[in-house]
Every structure is written in C-alpha cells, then in structure tokens.
Amino acid sequence: MDVFLYLTRRQWAELWVNGGEIPISLASSYLSTVRSGTNTPDENLINDMNIDIQELRPLISVSEGGGFRNATFQGNFVNGRRLPDVHDGNYFHEDGLILSFSLRNSRELATRMGKEACVKIHDVDSLRRCIDEQLGQDGTMRACEYTDGPNRNHFLKSTADSWQQEFRIFWPGGSARSVVLPSGIAELVILE
Numbered sequence: 001m002d003v004f005l006y007l008t009r010r011q012w013a014e015l016w017v018n019g020g021e022i023p024i025s026l027a028s029s030y031l032s033t034v035r036s037g038t039n040t041p042d043e044n045l046i047n048d049m050n051i052d053i054q055e056l057r058p059l060i061s062v063s064e065g066g067g068f069r070n071a072t073f074q075g076n077f078v079n080g081r082r083l084p085d086v087h088d089g090n091y092f093h094e095d096g097l098i099l100s101f102s103l104r105n106s107r108e109l110a111t112r113m114g115k116e117a118c119v120k121i122h123d124v125d126s127l128r129r130c131i132d133e134q135l136g137q138d139g140t141m142r143a144c145e146y147t148d149g150p151n152r153n154h155f156l157k158s159t160a161d162s163w164q165q166e167f168r169i170f171w172p173g174g175s176a177r178s179v180v181l182p183s184g185i186a187e188l189v190i191l192e
Contacts, residue, residue, distance in 0.1 A: 067092025
C-alpha cells in the first residue's frame with residue numbers, strides 16, 4: 001500500500017529516500033487549543049461513550065488532562081434533567097509515538113498543512129516492521145475514520161479533519177524518539 005508523508009522541510013525528504021535518522025513525535029505534540037493544519041484540540045483523546053463529556057456536567061467534570069476508565073453512570077438527574085447513561089465508559093488521553101501519512105498526494109493538502117515536500121512510502125508495512133524492531137514493540141496502523149459525534153481515538157477523528165485522508169501508525173507510551181530508516185523506503189514525489 002502506498003501512503004504519502006508531507007514534510008515541513010524539503011531537505012528532510014533525503015532521509016526518507018536515502019536512509020538516515022528520523023524523529024518520531026508523540027501524539028500530544030499535535031494537540032492544540034484550535035484546529036489548524038495538523039494540530040487538533042482532540043489529539044490523543046480516547047472517548048468511547050457516544051456522548052460529549054460536557055453532557056455529564058455537573059455530575060462529572062473532567063479537568064484538563066484528566067479522565068476516567070470503565071466508568072458507569074445510570075439513572076442520574078441534575079436539576080430535573082436526566083443525564084445520559086454510561087456503561088464502562090472511557091474518557092482519557094493516551095500518548096504514544098505517531099507517524100501520520102495521507103492516502104493521497106495533493107498540492108492543496110501540502111499547502112493546508114504548511115508542508116514543502118512529499119514522499120511516497122511504497123510499503124508501509126515494511127516501514128512499520130523496521131520501526132517496530134527499533135522500538136521493541138509493535139505499532140498499530142490503519143486509515144483514520146471520521147465522525148461528527150464525540151467518540152475519539154487515535155484512528156477516529158473529527159470530520160473537520162477528514163480533508164487529510166489520514167493513515168497512521170501508533171505505538172503506545174514512550175517518549176519522542178529517533179529511528180534509522182534504510183535507503184529506498186520512500187521516493188520524493190511531485191505534488192499534484
């Protein structure tokens with residue numbers, strides 16, 4: 001499967017094409033208070049409750065960076081208003097290493113992301129295996145899905161981000177790292 005990586009600096013493409021040491025950032029490094037380019041306010045958020053956490057106020061209030069796992073709330077009322085039931089609900093931030101690609105080559109995408117260059121990865125599974133070996137753990141990879149609802153995870157994002165047509169590899173935990181890529185993992189492509 002071919003995926004496309006947009007790079008902030010054109011000279012960084014050389015490392016992907018000819019091999020060399022590349023950085024892998026934490027998902028939280030893309031967290032922002034506003035949605036802009038590759039930064040989003042819901043990056044690394046895990047919410048599987050089918051409700052916006054704001055709907056549970058004032059029963060539940062989650063401070064910035066806080067959360068809960070496997071929580072159940074049933075039959076609750078606040079000021080005569082019935083709150084949604086939650087069964088084994090999760091709402092927390094999970095960090096880890098992430099590489100984000102796009103499923104398409106587009107000059108418009110590069111401009112919108114603020115990127116100068118694009119490389120095509122010919123075999124993303126080989127890339128993942130190469131990095132897995134260096135990190136000592138297996139990454140999860142797949143195309144992102146998009147929703148208008150409140151649910152989020154590393155592969156389920158807001159429809160406001162759907163223009164990216166994103167494909168990700170995620171490794172839980174850790175801290176920002178560098179890995180060494182072999183030559184030929186990618187080729188520089190002309191933006192279409």
